[in-house]
Amino acid sequence: MTDRLDPSGAPMTRNDVAARELPLLGPAAGAGERPRVRERADAARNRARVLEAAGRLFATRDARQVTMEDIARAAGVGRATLYRRYPDPASIATALLDEHERRIQERILRGAPPLGPGASPADRLAAFYAAMIDLLERHLHLALGAETGGDRFGTGAYGFWRAHVRVLLTQAGAPDPEAAADAALAPLAPEVYRLQRHTLGLSQRRITESLEWMARRLGEERER
Amino acid sequence: MTDRLDPSGAPMTRNDVAARELPLLGPAAGAGERPRVRERADAARNRARVLEAAGRLFATRDARQVTMEDIARAAGVGRATLYRRYPDPASIATALLDEHERRIQERILRGAPPLGPGASPADRLAAFYAAMIDLLERHLHLALGAETGGDRFGTGAYGFWRAHVRVLLTQAGAPDPEAAADAALAPLAPEVYRLQRHTLGLSQRRITESLEWMARRLGEERER
């Protein structure tokens, strides 16, 4: 295996596994994390080209058949250059999604209710669903591309969503939030959204409202 | 494309798409559906070998890296022979799962409550979850193999589950059963179960009880 770098030049660890434990943003959040040595100009230029080209490709054709070769060609870059940073197309899609996901994470942690702190568990869960559906609506191709690797669960992002939902379910008095968290997140799988939105032709609004209904049912606090 | 036959010798239509419309068992259900001409003995022998070998391989290594070549070699059969019946490993796993799934479908349609007709929507939904988790516990490798193609939604089986859950949600007075059905089914994705059961180490019991809790919350009938 060649040495492989993440976009900021630091050793790459397949997103942020630590975020699985704590509801915090990934370590590469924002503009902190200065790399040890400055990234060379040509490297930066190519990185931008790659991300731009990959985004275009994912939007165009079915994510599952975007190959490393395609991306390299579209970016005007050699394949080995691509492999230097990303092990597969899925990780590139993940990188493109990361930014959008972090924005939602920020709003959950420090934004206004009901997405941010302060509202009832049921309302926060409903707002969370709405925000995630909005993300899926706008970036479904990236979400689909990111999961073609198979495990959308290994990413730091999933750990964040999971921790958030687990806390909400705990507050709502669910009997086993640890087990219920993944079930509550499952409807947000990109494949599910594609089925509902495009194969079945449901509107974003119906899907969102349905999840909000589910959120209120699940998040409702009551006597035991 | 070579002409391709299903295990009974009839033209294959990627499982049973019609079942998406009606809550009925697939057309190849049971032992009916006599093929036009008797299947040749060598063909039958090879078909058995293939299924047996494939089942063994899926149980052994990660489903995503079981190739047609592997299966052909393990079955002692040429690759072209394999392609004659199945387009990819996922369809073989689907074929192996079909039988088990049909058994549950039978119980849903004509079995005793609460899985079969007669119980309340909430109880039926809970029983459905329990039955499906039981299936996943026993045949997770096949379920994972069946979805490596990407669309576990294109199968007739999914159509059946969907129709069933949609009816239950309708009876329970859900505001939009059409949209809620897929959300309610999402926690049964094989990948989700693998995460909960093996990555997180939850017991089958906890997962089942959590889904039963969810079923009661979602299926509960109440004033509008």
Add this chain to the structure above:
DNA sequence: ACATCAAATGGACATCGTGTCCGGTTGATA
């Protein structure tokens, strides 16, 4: 401005899985 050298690049290679074709084989039927 220029020399230096590590970082970065991309062409090329070996390998593997795919999907199909077609000549040879097998077994059901008369």
Add this chain to the structure above:
DNA sequence: TATCAACCGGACACGATGTCCATTTGATGT
């Protein structure tokens, strides 16, 4: 036992993968 359709599997062409390494590029220090 003869006939012929169905079946079989070796072989081919292709596309994608992941890595190697000779060459180029740019950041740094004098």
